Amino acid sequence: MSENSDMRVVLVGGGGREHALARALCRSARRVELHAAPGNPGIDKLAAAAVAIDMNDHAALADYCRAQAIDLVVVGPEQPLAAGMADVLRAAGIAVFGPSSAAAQLEASKKFSKEFMRRHGVPTAAYRVFDSSQTAAAREYLATLSGKVVLKADGLAAGKGVVICEDAAAAVVEIDDFFTGRFGDAGATVVVEEFLDGQEASVFAICDGENYITLAAAQDHKRAFDDDKGPNTGGMGAYAPAPVVTDEVMQRVRERVIEPVLRGMRAEGMPFVGCLFCGLMIDDAGDVSVVEFNVRLGDPEAQVVLDLVEGDVTRLLYSAARGALDTTAVASVAKGFRCCVVLASGGYPGSYSKGHVIEGLEHLDDSQVYHAGTKIDAEGALVTNGGRVLAICGQAATVEEAVAGAYEALHKVHFENMMYRRDIARRALG
Ligand code: AMP
Ligand code: GLY
Numbered sequence: 083m084s085e086n087s088d089m090r091v092v093l094v095g096g097g098g099r100e101h102a103l104a105r106a107l108c109r110s111a112r113r114v115e116l117h118a119a120p121g122n123p124g125i126d127k128l129a130a131a132a133v134a135i136d137m138n139d140h141a142a143l144a145d146y147c148r149a150q151a152i153d154l155v156v157v158g159p160e161q162p163l164a165a166g167m168a169d170v171l172r173a174a175g176i177a178v179f180g181p182s183s184a185a186a187q188l189e190a191s192k193k194f195s196k197e198f199m200r201r202h203g204v205p206t207a208a209y210r211v212f213d214s215s216q217t218a219a220a221r222e223y224l225a226t227l228s229g230k231v232v233l234k235a236d237g238l239a240a241g242k243g244v245v246i247c248e249d250a251a252a253a254v255v256e257i258d259d260f261f262t263g264r265f266g267d268a269g270a271t272v273v274v275e276e277f278l279d280g281q282e283a284s285v286f287a288i289c290d291g292e293n294y295i296t297l298a299a300a301q302d303h304k305r306a307f308d309d310d311k312g313p314n315t316g317g318m319g320a321y322a323p324a325p326v327v328t329d330e331v332m333q334r335v336r337e338r339v340i341e342p343v344l345r346g347m348r349a350e351g352m353p354f355v356g357c358l359f360c361g362l363m364i365d366d367a368g369d370v371s372v373v374e375f376n377v378r379l380g381d382p383e384a385q386v387v388l389d390l391v392e393g394d395v396t397r398l399l400y401s402a403a404r405g406a407l408d409t410t411a412v413a414s415v416a417k418g419f420r421c422c423v424v425l426a427s428g429g430y431p432g433s434y435s436k437g438h439v440i441e442g443l444e445h446l447d448d449s450q451v452y453h454a455g456t457k458i459d460a461e462g463a464l465v466t467n468g469g470r471v472l473a474i475c476g477q478a479a480t481v482e483e484a485v486a487g488a489y490e491a492l493h494k495v496h497f498e499n500m501m502y503r504r505d506i507a508r509r510a511l512g
Contacts, residue, residue: 088113089396090151092133092143094167095158096122098424098454098473099381103158103395104128105449106388110396117150119143123464124453137162140170147176154179154400160378163356164190164238177403181377184352188343188375189359192273193236195375202346204339206372207232209275214261223274224250224257230277233257237268244314246277280365281326281509282373284383287340287360288398290407291353294340295398298390298416299327300383301509306431308505315431316470319506321421321481322386326509331368335360339372355402359383385452385473386420419484422475423492423506427455428499430469438466438498445494450475450487466497481510 089112093104101124107114108128118125119133126132131150135142140162147155155171157163157180166183187194199206212220224231231253235243243265247253253274260272283301287294300322306312327335339360347354359376379387388395393412401408427434437459443451452475455468474495476487485507492502 089153090115092117092155094119096120098452099384100158101452102384102388106395122453123456140167144174179399179403180356185354186377189377192234202342207275213271224253232275234273235265235268236271239265239268278363280363283324283327285335285360287358289354290402290405291355293407297387298323317382318503319423320382320386321507323416382473385422390416392417418479419481420477421484421488421507422473423488425472426501428501440464440497442495450491
């Protein structure tokens with residue numbers, strides 16, 4: 083394929099992160115023909131085709147890619163990666179941005195991830211792993227701990243399989259809940275770990291199995307309500323670059339986290355191709371500990387980090403997928419600051435209603451809006467269709483202006499039971 087020919091790209095997923103990916107892919111110097119699998123009303127405006135295939139049927143997707151001469155598949159969410167989508171596509175000779183199911187264990191199994199970190203000397207909280215046949219041993223271990231304790235379901239639980247307990251006594255009660263099926267099979271094995279103090283930040287490394295580049299560090303807001311109150315969600319807003327990740331901290335993340343992970347994954351026969359999402363805790367001294375790994379971009383972090391990139395994201399992801407990362411594809415990973423605020427349905431992350439008409443988007447610049455849980459109803463109206471409905475963004479030379487821009491924009495949008503946090507990026511504002 084020549085430098086100037088069209089690129090035919092399948093984008094897997096249909097949330098806000100994938101809308102951000104779609105927009106970033108379409109900014110390429112090449113003309114990108116986007117095939118949305120399955121997309122959403124925001125992505126659909128950018129896409130040339132919708133891929134009407136069950137995303138669990140990886141062989142059918144590989145057939146589609148061959149029939150349509152697809153150059154690149156970009157996988158947004160973790161589930162298809164854990165289920166082996168990238169393995170099937172790669173075996174069919176298709177370039178795919180996303181790890182194999184073996185490498186996706188870094189996210190899909192907390193036990194795997196912790197043991198991998200221990201094997202390769204990556205800093206992380208002290209921990210033990212127990213399954214439901216080891217309740218007595220788990221209790222004994224908990225009795226030796228002081229202070230807060232963190233319990234994590236081993237398997238994928240959509241960001242909700244983590245419980246922070248005030249003390250060991252509370253953890254003894256909670257852990258029984260895990261073992262008796264509160265998180266289904268995902269909670270049959272539990273990681274018990276020490277509580278880490280500090281500020282959280284996320285660093286995204288675009289990897290080709292051996293080489294990588296980092297994007298701007300971001301801070302997410304996982305709790306549902308202001309002042310970090312309420313239940314954990316998928317993420318209620320984000321901004322980047324996060325000042326807590328100074329150049330010195332970023333250097334530590336490279337040397338102590340990303341590079342040992344890439345070396346370790348290669349040495350263990352599962353080179354990591356895709357986006358390594360390092361969820362970090364940074365203490366007052368600037369020391370870093372890994373809270374979790376994910377094997378894809380964050381949502382809503384993608385909605386801030388991708389738009390800060392000056393360069394050709396399509397070229398970058400395509401080169402990573404082919405195992406030959408082109409670091410010249412990107413000139414800068416942070417052109418100013420970007421902030422996004424998630425507009426959610428009241429009740430999220432619990433139960434909520436759907437089908438409410440969304441008004442006011444016509445007053446916003448397209449670049450400020452990402453669709454997540456939206457759909458076009460039978461009457462042709464744009465309505466709510468999920469917990470996280472939209473992400474509204476602001477971008478500017480300073481973090482203050484970026485935040486102000488996001489809130490100014492979202493005040494023009496309305497739907498019934500709309501809920502959002504009013505304090506996104508407050509940490510960066512001091
Ligand atoms: P995880 O799914 O592992 O990222 O956990 C979800 C959230 O729980 C994290 O974003 C943190 O806010 C919190 N958390 C997880 N592990 C720890 C820990 N060891 N110490 C403090 N907070 C934690
Ligand atoms: N926003 C956190 C995540 O994508 O896992």
